[in-house]
Amino acid sequence: MKIALIQLNPVIGSFAENCRKMIEAAEDAAARGCSLAIFPELAVSGYPPLDLLERRSFVADHQRAVEGLIRGLPPIGVLFGCFEARPERPGKPLYNSVLLARDGVVVHRTRKQLLPTYDVFDETRYFEPGPPGELLHFEGVTMAVTVCEDIWHSVVDDYRVQPLAALFDQAAAAGRSVDLIVNVSASPFDRGKEAVRQSIFARLCAQYQTPLLYVNQVGGQDSLLFDGNSVAIRADGTVGARARGFAEDLIVFDTDLGRGDNHRPEPVAEVAAVHDALVMGLRDYLHKCGFAKAVLGLSGGIDSAVTAALAVQALGADNVLGVALPSPYTSAESVEDAAEVARRCGCRFEIMPISDLFTAFKTALQPLFGGLPEDLAEQNIQARIRGNLLMALSNKFNHLLLTTGNKSEMAVGYCTLYGDMSGGLAVIADVPKQLVYELARHINRNGEIIPLRTITKAPTAELKPGQRDQDDLPPYEILDAILQLYLEEGYGREEIIAKGFAAAVVDDIVRRIRINEYKRKQAPLGLKVTSKAFGFGRRLPNVQNYRG
Numbered sequence: 001m002k003i004a005l006i007q008l009n010p011v012i013g014s015f016a017e018n019c020r021k022m023i024e025a026a027e028d029a030a031a032r033g034c035s036l037a038i039f040p041e042l043a044v045s046g047y048p049p050l051d052l053l054e055r056r057s058f059v060a061d062h063q064r065a066v067e068g069l070i071r072g073l074p075p076i077g078v079l080f081g082c083f084e085a086r087p088e089r090p091g092k093p094l095y096n097s098v099l100l101a102r103d104g105v106v107v108h109r110t111r112k113q114l115l116p117t118y119d120v121f122d123e124t125r126y127f128e129p130g131p132p133g134e135l136l137h138f139e140g141v142t143m144a145v146t147v148c149e150d151i152w153h154s155v156v157d158d159y160r161v162q163p164l165a166a167l168f169d170q171a172a173a174a175g176r177s178v179d180l181i182v183n184v185s186a187s188p189f190d191r192g193k194e195a196v197r198q199s200i201f202a203r204l205c206a207q208y209q210t211p212l213l214y215v216n217q218v219g220g221q222d223s224l225l226f227d228g229n230s231v232a233i234r235a236d237g238t239v240g241a242r243a244r245g246f247a248e249d250l251i252v253f254d255t256d257l258g259r260g261d262n263h264r265p266e267p268v269a270e271v272a273a274v275h276d277a278l279v280m281g282l283r284d285y286l287h288k289c290g291f292a293k294a295v296l297g298l299s300g301g302i303d304s305a306v307t308a309a310l311a312v313q314a315l316g317a318d319n320v321l322g323v324a325l326p327s328p329y330t331s332a333e334s335v336e337d338a339a340e341v342a343r344r345c346g347c348r349f350e351i352m353p354i355s356d357l358f359t360a361f362k363t364a365l366q367p368l369f370g371g372l373p374e375d376l377a378e379q380n381i382q383a384r385i386r387g388n389l390l391m392a393l394s395n396k397f398n399h400l401l402l403t404t405g406n407k408s409e410m411a412v413g414y415c416t417l418y419g420d421m422s423g424g425l426a427v428i429a430d431v432p433k434q435l436v437y438e439l440a441r442h443i444n445r446n447g448e449i450i451p452l453r454t455i456t457k458a459p460t461a462e463l464k465p466g467q468r469d470q471d472d473l474p475p476y477e478i479l480d481a482i483l484q485l486y487l488e489e490g491y492g493r494e495e496i497i498a499k500g501f502a503a504a505v506v507d508d509i510v511r512r513i514r515i516n517e518y519k520r521k522q523a524p525l526g527l528k529v530t531s532k533a534f535g536f537g538r539r540l541p542n543v544q545n546y547r548g
């Protein structure tokens with residue numbers, strides 16, 4: 001049997017458009033001789049709809065869309081994710097389901113049993129866990145259908161519910177075998193995710209000696225970046241067909257031949273995947289919000305240069321405006337470097353000096369500041385003047401302001417509220433500084449887009465004479481290593497010190513992370529590319545005094 005694995009990029013709540021694309025893709029699949037087309041989890045609404053699921057009108061409109069979709073599909077089997085009302089009480093009012101539609105009728109349903117409620121996932125807020133599933137028999141093929149998280153724990157022996165194992169037990173009890181494992185997913189990217197998925201697929205195939213079809217959503221949904229990368233794995237664990245990453249795609253897998261389309265034959269390096277994820281996330285965020293153009297401050301430094309290059313990739317060079325805003329402390333080299341970044345990226349470029357405004361601010365404040373020495377207050381005024389001017393450009397020309405802070409700075413609060421934190425989307429807010437450099441080298445792989453001087457010079461905020469990041473922060477290799485252990489891997493102060501880091505440095509970083517929670521709560525949304533990002537997958541009190 002030929003089966004189409006179809007990864008689409010839905011807009012959450014655009015039921016009509018999402019269904020139109022599903023019908024067109026299913027027609028393509030039928031034209032290519034497929035008997036079955038499979039779409040991702042919650043394909044009709046897009047994933048994750050979050051509290052829209054609590055709106056009665058959203059649920060009713062979605063139900064009408066599902067009914068229209070089923071009527072409009074071509075005469076092949078179509079397996080797709082959608083939610084379903086659950087009238088029984090007590091319990092949550094919805095199931096996260098997968099339906100098989102055929103000739104205008106739903107002939108099978110599977111409900112998600114394991115509802116992820118950790119990190120960025122919050123499914124038990126809306127959904128009731130489904131009852132044990134039934135095997136799906138379709139045109140002589142027996143399938144064990146699961147929904148995303150349902151297979152993530154089936155390799156852990158002591159997990160209380162094992163949806164896949166239960167389906168295999170059911171098959172054994174009926175004296176038949178399972179021909180295919182199907183997993184319908186909306187699984188967001190992070191830089192380690194593909195390896196985790198591969199190990200799950202490998203163990204499942206080894207355990208059950210059964211091929212596995214994995215169909216994943218693609219596209220940016222706020223901070224979550226769904227990579228697609230849908231795949232058909234043979235029983236021996238080798239790849240039979242593979243879709244592209246970070247783009248809509250349709251691949252056909254022939255279960256009899258054990259092979260199909262391979263749209264991504266080469267492995268993709270981690271930095272390339274992060275790059276593609278950010279480009280997709282930036283593009284989708286702006287376009288889905290109705291913006292075509294972006295503006296950003298170009299300092300001549302690495303963060304704004306990488307952000308500009310990503311924006312040009314995502315939106316096209318004509319749709320990106322870089323602005324240099326030199327203050328009295330900005331070196332001539334910085335302005336040259338900013339101009340060079342714009343020239344090499346091909347984006348529009350303007351220079352707006354801020355020295356007069358800076359003087360005007362200081363003059364206005366002079367009666368209150370009196371003879372107090374210049375300090376952080378004056379430094380931050382420069383960042384805020386820039387933020388203000390950039391927001392004025394954003395308002396006047398309908399450009400979204402891109403915020404350029406990286407994860408290392410966001411972690412320790414090395415950024416100014418209402419200053420360089422201004423903006424609508426923080427493109428590299430989840431990219432540690434070391435990875436920003438790797439991205440710059442990746443962007444330059446076929447030629448110098450980011451000027452070499454921007455990559456090699458010491459990072460500086462240039463808010464006071466001679467300022468360098470390294471005077472205020474530990475070296476980025478050390479900062480990033482500690483942040484990785486503390487934020488992503490969950491190690492505490494003692495454990496990090498035991499790994500050989502100086503206690504004073506660890507304490508300082510842990511303290512800075514703690515006292516800057518308030519700042520991150522006010523930061524623009526960032527694109528998630530690591531296993532633990534700031535934002536709604538990491539919820540900490542602003543006021544807390546735990547020092548471990």
Ligand SMILES: Nc1ncnc2c1ncn2[C@@H]1O[C@H](COP(=O)(O)OP(=O)(O)OC[C@H]2O[C@@H]([n+]3cccc(C(=O)O)c3)[C@H](O)[C@@H]2O)[C@@H](O)[C@H]1O
Binds near residue numbers: 376379383
């Ligand atoms: N817990 C809390 N809850 C709510 N608000 C809190 C707070 N603690 C302080 N605040 C308030 O927050 C404000 C202090 O924050 P803020 O005004 O941002 O200023 P602050 O964090 O004190 O200073 C900004 C830092 O970022 C550095 N910087 C700035 C710009 C660019 C770069 C770069 O290289 O990219 C680095 C700069 O050198 C300096 O070290 C004050 O108004 C304070 O009262």
Ligand SMILES: Nc1ncnc2c1ncn2[C@@H]1O[C@H](COP(=O)(O)OP(=O)(O)OP(=O)(O)O)[C@@H](O)[C@H]1O
Binds near residue numbers: 302
């Ligand atoms: N002279 C400037 N002209 C335009 N924008 C600036 C200027 N200085 C700072 N910015 C903006 O503020 C952000 C904060 O940059 P800053 O130079 O303070 O440190 P940074 O975090 O090392 O960033 P970068 O590597 O881009 O310089 C910059 O990325 C840029 O968007």
Ligand SMILES: NC(=O)CC[C@H](N)C(=O)O
Binds near residue numbers: 147148185188
């Ligand atoms: N939609 C889901 O169930 C996602 C959870 C899953 N563990 C993932 O990230 O892939």
